[in-house]
Amino acid sequence: MPPDYAAWARVEGSTRLAPLRLPMAPLAEGQLRLKVLACGVCRTDLHLLDGDLPPRGLPRVPGHEIVGRVVERAPGAQRHALGTRVGVPWLGGTCGHCLQCRGARENLCENASFTGWSVDGGYAEYAVAHEDFCFELPPGYGDEEAAPLLCAGLIGYRAWRMLPPHAKAVGLYGFGAAAHLIAQVALAEGRRVFAFTRPGDAAAQALARRLGAHWAGDSTQAAPSALDGAILFAPDGRLVPQALGQLAPAGGVVCAGIHMSDIPGFAYRTLWQERSIRSVANLTRQDAIDFLALAARHKLTLATTSYPLAEANRALDDLRGGAVTGAAVLRV
Numbered sequence: 585m586p587p588d589y590a591a592w593a594r595v596e597g598s599t600r601l602a603p604l605r606l607p608m609a610p611l612a613e614g615q616l617r618l619k620v621l622a623c624g625v626c627r628t629d630l631h632l633l634d635g636d637l638p639p640r641g642l643p644r645v646p647g648h649e650i651v652g653r654v655v656e657r658a659p660g661a662q663r664h665a666l667g668t669r670v671g672v673p674w675l676g677g678t679c680g681h682c683l684q685c686r687g688a689r690e691n692l693c694e695n696a697s698f699t700g701w702s703v704d705g706g707y708a709e710y711a712v713a714h715e716d717f718c719f720e721l722p723p724g725y726g727d728e729e730a731a732p733l734l735c736a737g738l739i740g741y742r743a744w745r746m747l748p749p750h751a752k753a754v755g756l757y758g759f760g761a762a763a764h765l766i767a768q769v770a771l772a773e774g775r776r777v778f779a780f781t782r783p784g785d786a787a788a789q790a791l792a793r794r795l796g797a798h799w800a801g802d803s804t805q806a807a808p809s810a811l812d813g814a815i816l817f818a819p820d821g822r823l824v825p826q827a828l829g830q831l832a833p834a835g836g837v838v839c840a841g842i843h844m845s846d847i848p849g850f851a852y853r854t855l856w857q858e859r860s861i862r863s864v865a866n867l868t869r870q871d872a873i874d875f876l877a878l879a880a881r882h883k884l885t886l887a888t889t890s891y892p893l894a895e896a897n898r899a900l901d902d903l904r905g906g907a908v909t910g911a912a913v914l915r916v
Contacts, residue, residue, distance in 0.1 A: 585617075585656065591708035592896040593643040599633045601707065601896050604643060614714050616664060617656035618672070623706030624649025624731035625891075625899045625912035626761070627819065628674070628842050632701060633900065636843045640702040647914070648674040648699040649734040650706030650713070651727045663715040669727075670718040671876075673734045675866055676703050677714050691742075691866035698866075707896050709916060719872050722880035729886040732911035733879055734872075736761035741875040743815045743840035743864045744769060751813035751835070755780055757803055757827060758818030759788040761911035762840065764795060766815065768884050771796045778807045782818070787909040791887055806830065815840055824861060825850035833857035840864045888913045 585608055592601040611617060629646045631637050650672035654664050664670055678685055678693040685693050699705045699713065721730045740762035747754065754770055756763040757780045767777045779792035779800040789800040799808055803823060810832040816823050819841045825848060827837045836859065855861070887910025891899040899912045 589709040611658035618652025620916045622651045622727040623647040645704035646700040647705030647707040672713040740766040747813035755814035821845040821847035836860040
């Protein structure tokens with residue numbers, strides 16, 4: 585094992601990632617060392633750089649869609665053999681004993697650790713993760729394909745399951761990494777999918793149509809028929825009353841981001857007739873197990889844009905500027 589490794593990290597006083605050489609620290613109980621193969625680039629990484637989420641220690645290596653191969657195990661670690669390819673998602677650890685953990689809501693653990701926020705993530709040559717929060721990845725997906733499954737897929741899947749059970753017509757706002765995966769899940773279940781993009785994003789609308797969406801258009805447009813549910817992947821609070829206004833009675837809006845701009849006021853009649861709004865927070869290990877099993881049964885089409893690790897800042901710039909169709913992935 586080399587004495588140190590290359591990484592890109594957020595450092596004090598900058599909203600740009602800086603290249604660092606980090607020491608190869610010894611493993612703690614239950615930990616695995618991974619040779620990173622690929623890491624997805626997520627909008628949450630932008631929220632961390634912009635300070636929308638307060639830093640939990642600097643320097644910090646972002647990246648919570650890690651595909652890696654196990655190259656070292658702490659004494660006593662047993663879950664994943666050396667050489668196994670695993671994925672590491674956003675949820676990096678829980679306490680197991682708080683009220684939320686005891687209530688089967690570990691995604692809301694009061695003492696949780698998060699990959700790329702409270703512990704270093706995958707914008708690096710190597711990463712460390714606890715064996716209980718690593719997941720074997722389904723065959724049939726290359727490393728760069730598998731990376732977006734670990735956040736775009738998992739958070740999208742959790743949001744999908746929060747829609748009203750009767751939802752047959754579903755709107756997806758922000759047709760990027762998560763939406764292009766969940767659209768395929770919805771279509772496989774026989775739902776009607778309506779894709780809403782930022783105005784003028786012809787590439788995202790074309791992707792939605794290629795994947796089988798029944799309609800694709802700007803977020804400023806009305807859907808051709810009422811929606812039973814909508815998932816907001818775009819972090820724009822103005823979309824909440826807009827999506828509510830498209831819902832049939834008893835429909836629901838699910839806000840899938842970790843951060844969103846302020847939601848403007850709206851008339852109560854927009855919410856009336858048992859419409860609802862709810863948020864998604866993090867994920868559980870069961871979400872990962874269920875979604876990765878689904879991805880193994882039903883091969884999903886991944887639209888990815890690949891960048892070398894050394895161009896992590898360019899990947900983030902492209903994501904911020906709307907220049908990425910599908911998911912951005914760092915190859916290591």
